[in-house]
Amino acid sequence: MTTATWNGTVIAESDDIVTVEGNAYFPRESVRDDVLRPSSTHTTCPWKGxxxxxxxxxxxxxxxxxxxxxxxxxxxxxxxxxxVAFWRGVEVS
Incomplete structure (x- = not known):
């Protein structure tokens, strides 16, 4: 089981992980809705979109x-x- 933890709280947990460029991508349904807030930020990757x-x-x-x-x-x-993938201090283990 892979978990994503931030601020001492597990925010995502799944045994169905896809790893791309060293980042663990969790199924969206495995991420807690109550900790997510929409952001207006967008970036572009040449091969991912x-x-x-x-x-x-x-x-x-x-x-x-x-x-x-x-x-x-x-x-x-x-x-x-x-x-969904995480960074900025989110621990994935």
Missing amino acids: RASYYTLEVDGRVNPDAAWFYPQPKDAAKEITGR
Whole structure:
């Protein structure tokens, strides 16, 4: 089982992980809805497509843009469709 933890709280947990470029992508349904806040941030990867972000909020602490996903990944990255990855201090183990 792979977990994502931030601020001492497990925010995602799954045994169905896809790893791309060293990042663990969790199924969206394995991520707690109550810790995600929409973000207006977007970035573009030449081979994955346009990424969107979530800000995490746990126990009153905020971690801006700490989760990302590709709403419509390019064909080369179709295996991350419907998945979320983390960074900015989120521990994945």
